[in-house]
Amino acid sequence: MAGDPMADRPVRVVVVGGGTAGWMTAAGLVGLLSKACTVHLVESEEIGIVGVGEATLPHLRLYLERLGIDEAEFMAATDATFKLGIEFRDFGRIGDRYIHPFGTYGRPLGGVGFHHYWLRRRAEGADVPPIGAYSAGVVAAETCRFERPGTDPDDPTTSFGYAYQFDATRFAPFLRAWAEKRGARRTEGRVVSIERNGGDGTVGAVTLSDGARIEGDLFIDCSGFRSLLLGQELAEAWEDWSHWLPCDRAVAVPSVRPDAPTEPFTRASATKAGWRWRIPLRHRVGNGHVYASAFCGDDQATEALLAGLDGAPLADPRFLRFRAGRRRRSFVGNVVAIGLASGFLEPLESTSIYLVQAAITALVEHFPDARVEAVDRDGFNAAIDAEYDRIRDFLILHYHATTRADSPFWNHVRTMTVPDSLAEKMALWRATAQVAHYRHGLFLEPSWIAVYLGQGIVPHGWDPRADRPDAAGLDRALTGLSRAIADRVGQMPPHDRALGLSGAGAAA
């Protein structure tokens, strides 16, 4: 395309909306594509940000590393703590708990996955601990210890992943400073009108309340639930998933952190009509209650949230409304929606920021020139479709894999018809202890094993090769492994010391 002035000049990117999605996108583009585009972000302080996405997945580390952002600087700026997984309480059954770690269980033996051996001994009535005892990430989380993982992926005592729990309201300002220093331009203002180009109907400019007009070649809709460009202006159809994921409200409140070690994990506790989150940060605890309004009123939800706090509330409860689902396409014309503007999956597995990051990665990979082509959109949309569909099934599993019958909500999710793609995965697991395999996607085999077993979906069949070793020898190996993990984790510093905090945790 040499000589085409449209193709050769940098693409003028206009990001509509600040917040986590907007500033992650702006920072990603100026950090990675500084020669290919200019970035102009429009945000309005009066609109504010959702900012409750406080728990993340290990992938965020790649984002920071790729941009060359220093971890310590990022953690200090956002009051971040380390995160080794998510603890789920009362999901499969009231009283049950398990941790979904960022890492594997044990190691394969003779080409057969570790969990097959564990299943066998459990079925034989042996006194084996929960499978979490064979995960360094789980054991470290449960004992509130942390150090960075080792480099040998085959060493089960040091191989695990970690992420962060942070103050989302501080993440966007941190990225804003970083991006502005590298050339991102910011304009304060509210978008009041959207101008379409004649002919192809693409977006040409947005006009702000003060009359300012901002032209662009590519518009990134980070306007949150309002979906100003993709949803309102382009009227892209909504694919509703609320029949599978009926939670449609959240109420959030920060609280004083208790005088106790800071947990390196996020907690999700099931309630009568949803679940509560608890995210320990350095300076406070983030709490929220995600619930289905068809089964629970706002007052009732707030009451359940406040009753579960382990510290005094620091603010008035804040309400959010949403719907599970997504815009059928995220990239339409010259508009790319990233974050809540493109869809919503409840934060049960901390996927909100991950989905933003996946969209940024896909955008960089499919970055157009000033003339957006169908092939750009198709490539981007195919990548995002795969992410959403696979995460959706995994989230539905958390509700459907239950024996709870103590409320209309749980009766509904327990008995609902799930997508065929999930039903097939569950049937395969139940009969064979095999997890449907994909090389790409967010949640791979260990995650599915964690939730299946954690929520009581125990296979009746496993790899028959796991039946071979003599029971005593197998028990010795299992005990040896769990001890090795416990010993190694015992040498890790307390999480608070790893964070450089003094107080209860550091003394633990």
Added chain:
Amino acid sequence: MNSRRFPGAIAVVGGGPVALAAAVGFAKALPEASIEWVPAMVSDAALADRWPLVLPSAQAMLARLDCPPELLLRHGVATPRLATRFLGWGPGSSPWMVGDEPAPGPPGVALHQLWLRAETERPYHALNPVCVAGEAGQLAGNMQPALHCKARALSQGLASLARQSRVIMGQSPLTGVARGRDGVEALQLADGRELAVDFVIDATGPDRLVATSDGFNGWDDALPCRFLWIEPDAAAPSLVDTYQAVEGGWTARWPGAKATALVQGGGIPIATGRLDAPLRGNVLALGEAAVQPGPLGLTGFTLALAGLSLALDLLPVGGDTALLAAEYNRRVGQRADRMRDFLAAHQIGLASGADAVIPPSLATTLAQFTRRGTLTPVDEDSVERDAWIAVLIGQGLRPQRPDPIALGLSRDDARRLVANYNGQARAAAGKRGA
């Protein structure tokens, strides 16, 4: 307790390395089972059995059979291949090469995007150490070549391993199959014996003596060079296979042979395609009984080993296997279709491929590549990503637009880096000077 159980009796039917590899693999995985090998004629079109080439992606499976690459090389069972050279294939007269190992590249930007940004005269393959080494005829110790195996020697070695693994080595070929409501119940043998089976592996190549051809999807429209001639060739062994476009098809130099594949004519007819369900009931089709990718690149044995590897991981044998079969068929199907696309992508630069139909999944891949030089990630592939890129670039495909990350480098910087990578490739290949 465990609802899954081992099968009692497994039969493996086939006369070449595919069947023997399967017999060894299952015998090692299931020492409790009785595994009997039933010989069969190897048809000329069973290319995986006659010309077994193992790409690096399948070599871990060989190691699982106690047949690691270094052993095969040491005993002369295999000769190494580092790259493939294509002549007259695509626009321009320059040859282009595809390495069997990917080229190391810089962090943050893809090597081919750097090369494109540099707009250099140097061919892309000059950045790949195995291509440079292949051209120089030098194999460095740290390289992982593809393995051209001698079919007879490989069969003998695998047969020996099979005996050691207590496979019953039958002498009597198959004459018939007794089928019941739940699948194959017994195999009828030439000596009059009826072999009762719980599970059968059909590795009889395109003859499919047990599996039948129900649900076979042909690929002839995408891979039109369907007639193959093979002649002995006395040329010295080479680290590089050479393919040359000729009128109506192509010719290739393989170790000890010259192959010619044409759209029309005589020779061995090759019906490319795959079964939609290679694992059906209690019959597992493996090798060209399951998927016939044709002669280009000799990829059939690699696909056979990938199928065997997955079968041994999932162990879809004995008892209720329908769910495991669905998972097996899903994954090997994706892998086979991806190989079809890779081979169909070679038709772009081939005059005889002008009428070839481009499968929709390949059209998507090509659209993304020609727009920006990227490849869409897939779940199953037996071919290195770098090989895909080399094939597309070699045939003259160029992205419409520069990679936005590579644009961050000046042209001069990109050229310097490309020169560095070429220097590193030459150094790795033991050549001096840039």
